[in-house]
Amino acid sequence: xxxxxxxxxxxxxxxxxxxxxxxxxxxxxxxxxxxxxxxxxxxxxxxxxxxxxxxxxxxxxxxxxxxxxxxxxxxxxxxxxxxxxxxxxxxxxxxxxxxxxxxxxxxxxxxxxxxxxxxxxxxxxxxxxxxxxxxxxxxxxxxxxxxxxxxxxxxxxxxxxxxxxxxxxxxxxxxxxxxxxxxxxxxxxxx
Amino acid sequence: xxxxxxxxxxxxxxxxxxxxxxxxxxxxxxxxxxxxxxxxxxxxxxxxxxxxxxxxxxxxxxxxxxxxxxxxxxxxxxxxxxxxxxxxxxxxxxxxxxxxxxxxxxxxxxxxxxxxxxxxxxxxxxxxxxxxxxxxxxxxxxxxxxxxxxxxxxxxxxxxxxxxxxxxxxxxxxxxxxxxxxxxxx
Numbered sequence: 210x211x212x213x214x215x216x217x218x219x220x221x222x223x224x225x226x227x228x229x230x231x232x233x234x235x236x237x238x239x240x241x242x243x244x245x246x247x248x249x250x251x252x253x254x255x256x257x258x259x260x261x262x263x264x265x266x267x268x269x270x271x272x273x274x275x276x277x278x279x280x281x282x283x284x285x286x287x288x289x290x291x292x293x294x295x296x297x298x299x300x301x302x303x304x305x306x307x308x309x310x311x312x313x314x315x316x317x318x319x320x321x322x323x324x325x326x327x328x329x330x331x332x333x334x335x336x337x338x339x340x341x342x343x344x345x346x347x348x349x350x351x352x353x354x355x356x357x358x359x360x361x362x363x364x365x366x367x368x369x370x371x372x373x374x375x376x377x378x379x380x381x382x383x384x385x386x387x388x389x390x391x392x393x394x395x396x397x398x399x400x
Numbered sequence: 401x402x403x404x405x406x407x408x409x410x411x412x413x414x415x416x417x418x419x420x421x422x423x424x425x426x427x428x429x430x431x432x433x434x435x436x437x438x439x440x441x442x443x444x445x446x447x448x449x450x451x452x453x454x455x456x457x458x459x460x461x462x463x464x465x466x467x468x469x470x471x472x473x474x475x476x477x478x479x480x481x482x483x484x485x486x487x488x489x490x491x492x493x494x495x496x497x498x499x500x501x502x503x504x505x506x507x508x509x510x511x512x513x514x515x516x517x518x519x520x521x522x523x524x525x526x527x528x529x530x531x532x533x534x535x536x537x538x539x540x541x542x543x544x545x546x547x548x549x550x551x552x553x554x555x556x557x558x559x560x561x562x563x564x565x566x567x568x569x570x571x572x573x574x575x576x577x578x579x580x581x582x583x584x585x586x
Contacts, residue, residue, distance in 0.1 A: 230480070230481075230484055233480060234477050234480070237473060237476050237477060237480070238473060241469065241472055241473060241476065242469065245472065246461060249461065250461075259472060263472070263475065263476045263479060266476050266479075266480065267479055267480060267483055270480055270483070270484075271483065271487075342458055360423060361423075361455055361458060361459050362458070362459040362461075366425070367420075367423070367425045382416070382420060382425070383416075385419060385420075385423070386415070386416040386419045386420075389419045389451070389455070390415070392454075392458070393450070393454075396454065
């Protein structure tokens with residue numbers, strides 16, 4: 210018998226559609242890190258990212274029969290993750306923008322910046338740069354942010370980003386350029 | 401982002417192409433064209449250098465311990481199992497069901513079905529098109545009563561006719577005496 214880990218996504222999905230639930234666990238193992246990273250890029254919070262990405266798996270499984278196979282499983286699944294993240298962001302916006310003070314009070318979420326090999330002034334500049342990047346990403350239009358995060362952070366091709374966002378590659382190129390321009394602008398003011 | 405170096409601006413017409421060039425998302429022709437421009441343009445070289453320096457750092461994420469992923473996987477699989485159980489909650493009733501309950505439930509279901517068919521919507525058309533011989537007794541009784549009242553009317557009419565008849569001979573006598581008077585027989 211074939212090892213489930215060796216099966217392709219489409220084969221695993223087909224088995225799940227036939228009622229073999231445990232094959233979905235293989236898809237969870239395969240995509241949990243990607244799903245979590247996407248959610249973390251959007252939320253910058255470990256617990257929220259965990260909840261949202263797990264919720265995405267639950268929804269994907271509940272709707273597995275609706276997956277028509279016209280796109281690959283991961284673009285379909287990433288779309289679910291992104292939609293949940295955008296919904297969450299919208300809810301958060303209704304509650305109120307997270308204050309800058311609160312962001313700086315949570316150094317745990319930005320640990321990757323606190324690099325002790327650099328001088329304190331360089332660390333301060335790096336920390337400020339990171340804060341500005343996060344703030345710019347947070348205030349950026351959702352479509353630009355999604356295009357940028359999926360291409361830059363997740364390494365999806367523009368063609369795949371277009372599939373996830375259900376738009377054209379040309380539109381994604383424009384979003385990507387605008388996002389990079391906005392991020393660059395936020396850093397220009399720093400130096 | 402560790403070194404705060406002044407950012408370079410690119411030639412306007414090449415800015416978008418340089419972003420796509422950095423991501424490797426240009427066609428062969430575009431790549432050649434941008435490459436040729438880069439060869440002689442220090443500003444665009446600086447811009448591309450900034451992208452190469454900044455963008456990978458923005459994507460850098462914290463490494464999480466293996467225990468985090470083990471927990472994550474366990475939790476997700478448990479949640480999936482829970483969701484699956486909720487979806488098929490009725491299956492849990494099957495083992496609790498006693499063997500005698502099967503025919504009992506079947507009988508109840510059949511009774512409900514028969515009652516539904518008799519008094520339900522499906523019976524409406526046959527009810528309205530019911531032949532005359534199947535008219536219920538209550539309605540038939542009403543019909544008899546109607547006939548009774550009709551005959552009562554007739555009886556009343558008969559009594560009226562009778563009273564008219566009683567008046568008639570007088571009228572006939574008056575008329576015959578008038579005729580006799582006119583002929584001079586009286």
